[in-house]
Amino acid sequence: MKLLLIGINIRHIACSACRAGHEVHVVDGYCDLDLESCALDMTLLSRDGLDGSNRAEELISEHIERVGPQAVVLGPGLEEARVKGVPVLNNPAEKAARISDKLWQARWLERNGFPFIRTVTSGEDLDFPVMIKPRRGAGGVGCRIAQSRSDLDWGEGLIAQEIVSGRAASVSVICDGKGARALATNEQLIGESWTGAKGFRYCGNITPLEPLPKSDIASMAERIVARLGLVGSNGVDFLLTEEGPVVVEVNCRFQGSLDTVECATGVNVFEAHLNSFRGLLPSRPAIQCTAGRAIIYAPRSAEIKERMLFPWTADVPRPGSIIGRDDPILSVMAKGSNRVEVISCLQDRAAMIRELTKGPAKII
Structure with missing residues (x-):
C-alpha cells in the first residue's frame, strides 16, 4: 500500500x-538518518503554525496532493x-x-468503574503535595x-492530581472499534538519571514488564480501549501500586514502546494496526526475548558534528542538527534474555553516547 505518514516524529511508525512491505512516504519534523532507510521519500515538516488546526490541515492536504x-x-x-x-x-x-x-479521561474512568487518579482543575479539593500536569500533553513534559x-x-x-506512588507500566493494545487484543505489557522508564532525563520525563521502555503484577492489567487495558471504541494501535499507562493498578492515561495513538514490542514479540505493530481497520485482531503473542529502548537527553545545547548511526541507535540526528539542552539526542536499543541484562x-x-556529548559546544 502507498502510504503517507506525517507527524513531528514518525520514525518508529x-x-x-516499511518492514511490513508498504511504500512509505514521510513528512517528519526531524528527518533522522535512520528514517532514510525506511522511506521512499522524506520531506521535512514545517512546524510554523502547526498549533492552528487550519494550517495543519492545509499542510496535510498539500502533501496528499503531492504524494497521491x-x-x-x-x-x-x-x-x-x-x-x-x-x-x-x-x-x-x-x-x-x-x-x-x-x-475527561479521569472522569470517564471513574464513571466506568476503572481505577483512576483523582483529577481537578484547581488544587482546592486535593491534599498537598499534588501533581501538576498539562491537561493535554505527553511524555511527562510539564x-x-x-x-x-x-x-x-x-x-x-x-490540571492537578493526587500523587500516586507505584511502578510505571503500559499495555500496548490493538483494537478494531469493538474488541481489543493486548500485544505486550511494558515497563516505562521515567526520569532515569542515566539517560539524562529530568523530573517525570518519559525516557523509554522495557518489554515485557518483569515481574508481572498480580492484577491482569492486559485484560483491563483491553476492556478500556474496547469500551472507548478505539481502533488501531493504542496504549494504556498504569501505576502499579501496593493496592493494585491505577490507570494514568489512555493514549489513542502509536506509542513509544513500538520498537520494544516488535523486538520482544516478533509482531509487526503497523500491520496489526492496519488489519484492525479491516476488523482483524491478532492473537496475544508469545514473548521471544526482553527488549529495551532508552531515550538519551542532552546535558547542554550542542551541534551534532558526526554521524552516530550504530546498529543499536535510532532517531539519529543529522550532522549539523542543533540539540537543545534537555532535548532528546537519540535512542539506544538492546535485547537480551531478561530485564537485568537489557x-x-x-x-x-x-x-557511550553521553561520553560523546562532553565538551562545551559539540557532540561527536
Missing part, C-alpha cells in the same frame, strides 16, 4: 510500515487533524481530541510537584 497516497497515517502533533479525500488510519479526530483531555498552595501557578490548560546494556550504551 514509518520503519514498522492510498491512505494517510497521522503521527505525533497531528492526530487531531481532519483529513478529506483519502482514508485515514487513525482514530477519528473528534475522539482523539476528547480522549487526549486528561480531565509535570511537576506542588508542595503547597503557594507553589501553584495556574496557567491555561493545567538494562545493563542500555546503561552502557547510554554512557
Whole structure:
C-alpha cells in the first residue's frame, strides 16, 4: 500500500510500515538518518503554525496532493487533524481530541468503574503535595510537584492530581472499534538519571514488564480501549501500586514502546494496526526475548558534528542538527534474555553516547 505518514516524529511508525512491505512516504519534523532507510521519500515538516488546526490541515492536504497516497497515517502533533479525500488510519479526530483531555479521561474512568487518579482543575479539593500536569500533553513534559498552595501557578490548560506512588507500566493494545487484543505489557522508564532525563520525563521502555503484577492489567487495558471504541494501535499507562493498578492515561495513538514490542514479540505493530481497520485482531503473542529502548537527553545545547548511526541507535540526528539542552539526542536499543541484562546494556550504551556529548559546544 502507498502510504503517507506525517507527524513531528514518525520514525518508529514509518520503519514498522516499511518492514511490513508498504511504500512509505514521510513528512517528519526531524528527518533522522535512520528514517532514510525506511522511506521512499522524506520531506521535512514545517512546524510554523502547526498549533492552528487550519494550517495543519492545509499542510496535510498539500502533501496528499503531492504524494497521491492510498491512505494517510497521522503521527505525533497531528492526530487531531481532519483529513478529506483519502482514508485515514487513525482514530477519528473528534475522539482523539476528547480522549487526549486528561480531565475527561479521569472522569470517564471513574464513571466506568476503572481505577483512576483523582483529577481537578484547581488544587482546592486535593491534599498537598499534588501533581501538576498539562491537561493535554505527553511524555511527562510539564509535570511537576506542588508542595503547597503557594507553589501553584495556574496557567491555561493545567490540571492537578493526587500523587500516586507505584511502578510505571503500559499495555500496548490493538483494537478494531469493538474488541481489543493486548500485544505486550511494558515497563516505562521515567526520569532515569542515566539517560539524562529530568523530573517525570518519559525516557523509554522495557518489554515485557518483569515481574508481572498480580492484577491482569492486559485484560483491563483491553476492556478500556474496547469500551472507548478505539481502533488501531493504542496504549494504556498504569501505576502499579501496593493496592493494585491505577490507570494514568489512555493514549489513542502509536506509542513509544513500538520498537520494544516488535523486538520482544516478533509482531509487526503497523500491520496489526492496519488489519484492525479491516476488523482483524491478532492473537496475544508469545514473548521471544526482553527488549529495551532508552531515550538519551542532552546535558547542554550542542551541534551534532558526526554521524552516530550504530546498529543499536535510532532517531539519529543529522550532522549539523542543533540539540537543545534537555532535548532528546537519540535512542539506544538492546535485547537480551531478561530485564537485568537489557538494562545493563542500555546503561552502557547510554554512557557511550553521553561520553560523546562532553565538551562545551559539540557532540561527536
